[in-house]
Amino acid sequence: MSKLLKEKLFKKIQEHRPRTAKLVKEHGDVKLGEVTIAQAIGGARGVRCLVTDISYLDPMEGIRFRGRTIPETFEVMPKVPGSGYPYVEGFWSYLMTGDVPTMAETLEVVEEFKAKRELPQYVIDILRAMPRDTHPMTMFSQGILAMQRESLFAKRYAEGMKKDEYWDPMYEDSTNLMAKLPTLAAYIYRMKYKSDVHIPADPKLDMGGNFAHQMGIAKPYDDVARMYFILHSDHESGNVSAHTTHLVASALSDAYYSLSAGINGLAGPLHGLANQEVLRWMMNFQTKLGGQEPTEELVKKALWDTLNAGQVIPGYGHAVLRKTDPRYVAQREFCLKNLPDYPLFKLIDTIFKVAPGVLTEHGKTKNPWPNVDAQSGVIQWYYGLTEWDFYTVLFGIGRALGVLSNITWDRALGYAIERPKSLTTKMLEDAAAAAKKA
Ligand code: HAX
Numbered sequence: 114m115s116k117l118l119k120e121k122l123f124k125k126i127q128e129h130r131p132r133t134a135k136l137v138k139e140h141g142d143v144k145l146g147e148v149t150i151a152q153a154i155g156g157a158r159g160v161r162c163l164v165t166d167i168s169y170l171d172p173m174e175g176i177r178f179r180g181r182t183i184p185e186t187f188e189v190m191p192k193v194p195g196s197g198y199p200y201v202e203g204f205w206s207y208l209m210t211g212d213v214p215t216m217a218e219t220l221e222v223v224e225e226f227k228a229k230r231e232l233p234q235y236v237i238d239i240l241r242a243m244p245r246d247t248h249p250m251t252m253f254s255q256g257i258l259a260m261q262r263e264s265l266f267a268k269r270y271a272e273g274m275k276k277d278e279y280w281d282p283m284y285e286d287s288t289n290l291m292a293k294l295p296t297l298a299a300y301i302y303r304m305k306y307k308s309d310v311h312i313p314a315d316p317k318l319d320m321g322g323n324f325a326h327q328m329g330i331a332k333p334y335d336d337v338a339r340m341y342f343i344l345h346s347d348h349e350s351g352n353v354s355a356h357t358t359h360l361v362a363s364a365l366s367d368a369y370y371s372l373s374a375g376i377n378g379l380a381g382p383l384h385g386l387a388n389q390e391v392l393r394w395m396m397n398f399q400t401k402l403g404g405q406e407p408t409e410e411l412v413k414k415a416l417w418d419t420l421n422a423g424q425v426i427p428g429y430g431h432a433v434l435r436k437t438d439p440r441y442v443a444q445r446e447f448c449l450k451n452l453p454d455y456p457l458f459k460l461i462d463t464i465f466k467v468a469p470g471v472l473t474e475h476g477k478t479k480n481p482w483p484n485v486d487a488q489s490g491v492i493q494w495y496y497g498l499t500e501w502d503f504y505t506v507l508f509g510i511g512r513a514l515g516v517l518s519n520i521t522w523d524r525a526l527g528y529a530i531e532r533p534k535s536l537t538t539k540m541l542e543d544a545a546a547a548a549k550k551a
Contacts, residue, residue: 115221115222115224115225115288116221117217117218117221118206118209118210118214118218118221118222119284121206121210121212121218122209122210122280122284122521125210125211125212126280126522126525126526129166129525129526130525130526130527133526133527145161145162146159146160146161148160150541150544150545153536153541154541156432157351157533158432162533163349163350163351163356163359164350164528165349165350165519165522166179166211166522167179167208167347167349167515167518167519167522168208168346168347168348168349168515169349170348170349170433170434172433172434172435172436173435173436174436174439175434175436175438175439175440176347176348176349176439176440178204178207178208178346178347179207179208179211180211182439183344183439183440183442183443184443186199186204186207186343187199187340187343187443189213190203190204190207190213190214191203191213191214191215191216191219193319193321193322193335193339196333196335196336196339197336198321198335198336198339198340199339199343200219200222200223200319200320200321200339201319201320201321201338201339201342201343201514202219202222202223202226202319202320203218203219203222204342204343204346204514205222205291205514205518206218206219206222208346208347208514208515208518209284209518209521223319223320225288225292226288226291226292226319226320227292227314227316227323228292229288229289229292229293230292230293230295230296230314230323231293231296231314232256232293232296232297232300233260233263235259236256236259236260236297237300239255239256239259240252240255240256240300240301240304241304243255245304245305248380248502249298249301249302249305249502249503249505249506250376250377250379250380250386250502250505250506250509251380252301252305253297253298253301253376253506253509254373254376254377254380255373256297256300256301257290257294257297257369257372257373257376258369258370258373260289260290260293260369261367261369261370261373263286263289263369264282264286264367264368264369265282265285265286265289266279266282266283266285266286266365266367266368267367268282269281269282270282270365270367276527277527279365279524279525279527280521280522280524280525282367283362283367283368283520283521283523283524284521286367286368286369287368287517287518287520287521290368290369290372290513290517291513291514291517292320294509294510294513295320295323295324295327295338295510296314296327298324298506298507298509298510299312299324299327299328300327301503301506302328302500302503302506303327303328303329305500305503306500306503307329311327312326312327312328312329313327314326314327318335320338320339320342321335321336321338321339321342322335324338324510325337325338328498330496330497330498333451334496334497337447337492337493337496338507340443340444340447341489341492341507341511342507342510342511342514343511343514344440344443344444344485344511345440345485345489345507345508345510345511345512346511346512346514346515347512347514347515347516347518347519348515349433350519351432351433352384352432353378353379353381353383353384354375354376354378354379354384354385354509354512354516355375355512355515355516355519356378357371357374357375357377357378358371358372358374358375358516358517358519358520359371359516359519359520359523359531360374360531361374361375362520362523362524363523363528363529363530363531364530365530368517368520371516371520372513372516372517375512375516376509376512376513379505379508379509379512380505382427383425385486385505385508385509385512386505387427387428387484387486388428388485388486388489388490388501388504388505388508389490389501389502389503389504389505390427390428390486391427391428391486391487391489391490392490392491392494392501392504393427393501394419394426394427395457395460395461395464395490395491396501398412398415398460399460401415407459407460407463408463409463409466409467412460412463412464412467412468413467413471416464416467416468416471416472417471420471420472420475426468426471426472427486427487428483428484428486428487428488429468429469429472429478429480429481429482429483429484429487430472430478430479430480430481430482430484431480431482431484434480434482434484435479435480435482436480436482437482437483438482438483438484438485438487440484440485441483441484441485441487441488444485444488444489444492445462445465445488447492448461448488448491448492451495452491452492452495455491455495457491457494457495458491458495461487461488461491464487465483465487468481468483469481469482469483486508489504489507489508490504493507
């Protein structure tokens with residue numbers, strides 16, 4: 114067990130609890146906004162009714178993890194020797210506590226994850242019993258759910274645990290899951306796409322390094338994995354995967370139930386599945402080109418064809434962001450450094466030049482700029498991971514870092530079971546009529 118991280122986390126929880134209690138007790142009536150009819154019908158967009166300190170998404174600036182931008186986060190985290198990239202395990206500690214861990218604290222988590230990363234045999238049996246053409250996200254979610262029998266939270270709850278102890282087994286379950294997710298993903302990948310030939314874990318390697326090793330992809334894919342997991346980790350609380358995980362956990366469902374549900378949300382094409390959709394769009398486009406150069410004119414026409422067919426341009430638009438996603442920028446910088454002349458990257462860049470103008474002229478989307486998913490698939494493809502229906506699983510490993518930290522804190526701060534109020538259409542019509550009269 115990683116003692117340093119857990120002790121630090123408990124200290125942070127004890128310091129934080131009075132702040133939450135005071136807000137509810139002394140300032141509970143303070144208004145944070147009002148809800149309009151458009152918001153009630155339109156997916157609660159912009160309704161400010163969730164609290165998290167793990168990350169914050171500013172519409173113009175993009176994500177900050179625990180107060181730090183993406184470049185600042187990568188700068189301060191302890192790095193894997195011989196790599197310019199941080200340990201994912203150190204980043205986990207950072208999301209949990211808000212403090213940049215020392216190398217010693219990081220390495221303790223590295224060792225804990227190593228000790229916990231093997232999958233139980235029954236998970237492997239369940240995966241193997243599923244039809245091989247099952248979507249990898251279904252297998253991933255199923256593998257997570259199957260492990261629910263391991264839940265310490267469920268066990269301790271059944272024994273009669275006090276509310277202020279909930280965070281402890283939630284943290285333990287989250288750690289256990291986090292350590293196993295890359296192994297689970299690599300198992301699914303090798304079973305489905307690599308002739309069912311598996312690679313044992315390497316006890317010398319950290320999470321990113323071992324993931325690349327078990328996937329069977331050479332360096333610098335270990336750095337790609339580290340970058341990818343960190344970039345996809347958290348995007349505050351309102352996105353579908355984070356909100357679903359939080360919602361399910363609010364019923365005191367354990368981390369296995371909650372994460373599996375969140376992963377199911379991530380599997381939707383408007384959310385995490387958009388990364389595979391981007392690749393699919395590009396491959397269809399290239400097939401149609403039949404060897405022609407993908408000029409700006411041809412890209413523009415293909416984008417219009419997609420819009421005119423009533424479909425969305427995958428990888429573009431966002432519910433909160435109103436500028437280019439800094440997660441897109443970080444991956445673009447990686448491409449400029451490592452694969453500047455790669456034709457697929459050049460195509461992504463041509464789309465980047467053309468799509469915002471097309472979407473603006475189309476006039477529907479509030480944000481014509483690219484999001485994280487527009488750039489991520491090309492990097493995977495370049496390093497040999499061409500099975501694009503696997504891309505969202507990679508996103509899922511990363512997203513787990515954020516949502517599991519969140520539900521640990523949810524239990525630490527005693528957040529309530531979620532239960533917003535619904536109204537009928539007639540009630541909305543009556544409210545509209547009353548507003549018109551007034
Ligand atoms: N292409 C075409 N139309 C788009 C669009 C796009 N990329 N983005 C938004 N629109 C449309 C919406 O479908 C909506 O149309 P209707 O009025 O007919 O319903 C209109 O523009 C207004 O939408 P919005 O307010 O700008 O955006 P939303 O908050 O409703 O939706 C989405 C945000 C990300 C779902 C949306 O931009 C989208 O569908 N994008 C394409 C899919 C995608 O890339 N998803 C990944 C987003 C990032 C993420 O979560 N990753 O996991």
